[in-house]
Amino acid sequence: xxxxxxxxxxxxAPLLYAQSGTAFNIPKANLIQPAELNxxxxxxxxxQPLILQIGSRMMFEQAHIPGSEYIGxxxxxxxxxxxxxxVASSKKNQAIVLYCGxxxxxxxxxxxxxxxxxxxxxxxxxxxxxxxxxxxxNWIGNGYAVAR
Amino acid sequence: xRLRAKFHCILAGLxxxxxxxxxxxxxxxxxxxxxxRAPEILRPDFNKQxxxxxxxxxxxxxxxxxxxxxxxxxxxxxxFDELARQYGEKKFAVVGISIDDDQASALKAxxxxxxxYPVAMGDVKLGNAYGGVLGVPITYLIDExxxxxxxxxxxIETKVIEAKxxxxxxx
Numbered sequence: 001x002x003x004x005x006x007x008x009x010x011x012x013a014p015l016l017y018a019q020s021g022t023a024f025n026i027p028k029a030n031l032i033q034p035a036e037l038n039x040x041x042x043x044x045x046x047x048q049p050l051i052l053q054i055g056s057r058m059m060f061e062q063a064h065i066p067g068s069e070y071i072g073x074x075x076x077x078x079x080x081x082x083x084x085x086x087v088a089s090s091k092k093n094q095a096i097v098l099y100c101g102x103x104x105x106x107x108x109x110x111x112x113x114x115x116x117x118x119x120x121x122x123x124x125x126x127x128x129x130x131x132x133x134x135x136x137x138n139w140i141g142n143g144y145a146v147a148r
Numbered sequence: 149x150r151l152r153a154k155f156h157c158i159l160a161g162l163x164x165x166x167x168x169x170x171x172x173x174x175x176x177x178x179x180x181x182x183x184x185r186a187p188e189i190l191r192p193d194f195n196k197q198x199x200x201x202x203x204x205x206x207x208x209x210x211x212x213x214x215x216x217x218x219x220x221x222x223x224x225x226x227x228f229d230e231l232a233r234q235y236g237e238k239k240f241a242v243v244g245i246s247i248d249d250d251q252a253s254a255l256k257a258x259x260x261x262x263x264x265y266p267v268a269m270g271d272v273k274l275g276n277a278y279g280g281v282l283g284v285p286i287t288y289l290i291d292e293x294x295x296x297x298x299x300x301x302x303x304i305e306t307k308v309i310e311a312k313x314x315x316x317x318x319x
């Protein structure tokens with residue numbers, strides 16, 4: 001029986017390791033769906049969230065969410081430093097939406113490190129845009145607002 | 149015996165779970181550029197040699213958009229390098245275009261993986277010309293006349309891309 005548990009642990013450990021630090025670890029409560037964010041940005045609400053793209057500049061310059069800012073890849077140290085610098089003067093309850101959409105959700109290397117960085121800085125109102133496949137498919141493909 | 153049966157069930161479940169976690173993303177063909185002439189690339193690669201699709205006419209070209217921080221991209225690239233070796237430079241060529249912000253990161257990845265095919269940096273103009281590179285990896289197959297024959301989004305299974313390459317080389 002003990003051998004069975006050891007074997008199972010050995011099998012499960014790589015899977016858990018592979019998923020740690022990935023988008024799968026972001027709590028559901030911290031996700032925002034594309035339709036919901038599109039509704040927010042297209043509605044004349046006085047306080048809009050700070051929307052930050054933490055993927056690729058080339059992707060951002062081709063198409064991005066109106067009002068969003070390019071920061072840098074969340075998987076890279078330079079991107080995280082740029083993110084920290086951008087929010088340095090923000091209040092901890094500032095509404096922030098992070099998005100990338102470079103890859104299918106479970107394989108995006110950028111959103112989880114960026115989310116974790118803001119969490120560790122004490123930001124309490126951070127959402128991550130859930131893009132199941134990528135930005136092209138789940139945002140532009142759905143006809144949501146785009147700036148180029 | 150019952151314990152063994154349970155173990156086998158759990159093992160099968162875990163293998164299935166692992167396959168969902170690691171097997172490639174779907175591939176999809178976007179018809180918009182299929183059958184059209186591939187937009188010219190014309191830019192220096194990391195060895196300062198000019199990449200030109202016009203110069204590659206007569207060969208089937210695999211054009212791959214990638215990023216150094218993209219896991220599926222890094223899994224594919226050594227396979228593409230192997231395909232380039234396998235099919236030889238007379239009939240087949242691979243070209244990589246990085247969507248990284250900086251060349252240093254892309255170059256480091258190329259060197260780490262020991263990639264032999266030409267790789268250059270992308271830009272907005274090129275992304276737009278190819279119908280929007282709004283996710284990576286994206287791979288195009290271009291026939292010997294410079295016409296786009298296939299577009300794949302996400303990591304491609306080797307057997308899928310190889311079958312298409314063979315089809316185009318024979319054609």
